[in-house]
């Protein structure tokens with residue numbers, strides 16, 4: 001920690017405590033020497049919650065970002081890339097996430113889209129494989145039957161079906177709740193619980209700090225993150241998650257340095273309208289995106305599936321969606337100068353990926369949809385990730401960010417399950433009075449001010465050498481690489497005749 005960072009804001013009478021409302025050193029001497037005033041509700045004066053003194057916390061929690069200046073999300077380990085790109089500072093595997101080093105597991109919940117239950121069980125430590133495991137999925141009919149068959153040999157595994165009341169909705173959310181004797185952790189990620197998603201793809205994982213148990217539950221002390229998470233779980237309206245909600249409420253989540261942006265199916269109106277999807281992100285950006293100089297900064301979106309986005313850019317993409325993603329505290333209006341870049345793999349990206357054309361099975365963009373929205377071509381950029389050694393690890397990560405024109409700073413960064421679709425982010429209906437969402441999604445947004453009050457930007461660092469300010473490692477390289485004249489975007493229902501790295505062709 002540099003002295004510069006410790007001193008904080010020199011304009012204030014007292015230096016600002018860098019932990020803000022999350023500071024737990026509210027003793028008189030500390031309060032005398034540091035200011036804890038903050039601007040948003042999230043940074044309000046924090047009332048100390050009673051910690052359960054009987055619970056021992058590990059000496060050092062590497063997922064507690066209090067003591068680092070690097071934004072704490074991880075990529076999944078990729079087989080057959082140089083070791084340095086799978087180092088613990090960059091990458092994590094499923095076994096690592098579920099390991100006893102993270103805590104002494106008592107019970108867990110896995111929210112996801114795809115499951116291989118026997119394989120998942122093998123990734124839990126041997127002595128934890130009989131602990132209660134709740135699987136939250138969105139499958140019906142044959143898919144549900146298959147899942148039940150998979151779970152049958154495991155008496156500790158319970159299934160919970162999420163309601164999908166609107167057509168074409170899916171349960172995309174990828175989240176773990178890990179209850180330990182020491183506390184609880186929340187993991188939000190982009191990988192399905194199948195081996196192929198953890199082998200050679202680029203995936204993102206956010207792991208919360210260990211949230212300690214509190215003696216007395218106090219709803220008024222809850223962080224926005226915790227309230228939003230409980231609100232999200234509330235929407236499932238199922239008995240097993242009610243128990244988990246009360247468990248979660250008994251933990252102190254004030255150390256989570258992220259905001260939650262989730263989607264739940266429904267037609268959301270009134271006070272509920274800006275709780276979900278792109279309107280939730282818009283609300284967060286109104287509260288936290290407070291600077292003038294980012295008006296011209298481009299938005300970069302990056303995803304593995306593309307839905308039907310309407311007949312022209314104004315239908316949704318550069319209308320309501322971009323309006324949300326370009327929101328700042330001072331302007332609710334879309335600034336005309338904002339550019340949008342959309343990273344989506346080219347056919348050549350897929351052909352030369354570690355998996356070859358098989359990677360294209362997780363890149364869902366159909367010819368029929370693509371022909372209806374030729375305007376997307378101009379926004380497309382190649383997948384390139386040399387900085388983290390993942391150019392050939394096909395992206396299944398979804399991220400959204402606002403990056404400076406000079407490619408050296410970012411105003412915010414979002415890691416989410418949400419692809420580029422109206423089903424995921426929501427679409428305004430009825431004269432903008434309701435937001436219609438089909439799917440369940442969940443993601444986290446990182447803001448510099450949640451790391452250090454005085455910080456307006458993340459510095460985009462290739463390594464740890466830049467120690468001033470807070471570093472963010474993007475999953476892709478900057479500057480972005482435009483499509484060449486020969487490049488076409490990957491469409492998973494076309495034929496490709498040029499052999500891939502495994503000598504195979506693609507005939508879906």
Ligand code: GNV
Pocket residue numbers: 113172190191192361362363364
């Ligand atoms: C292949 C995925 C996800 C997700 C969702 C698919 C599909 C499909 C096909 C992969 C996938 N959908 O992770 O949420 O047909 O929708 O990985």
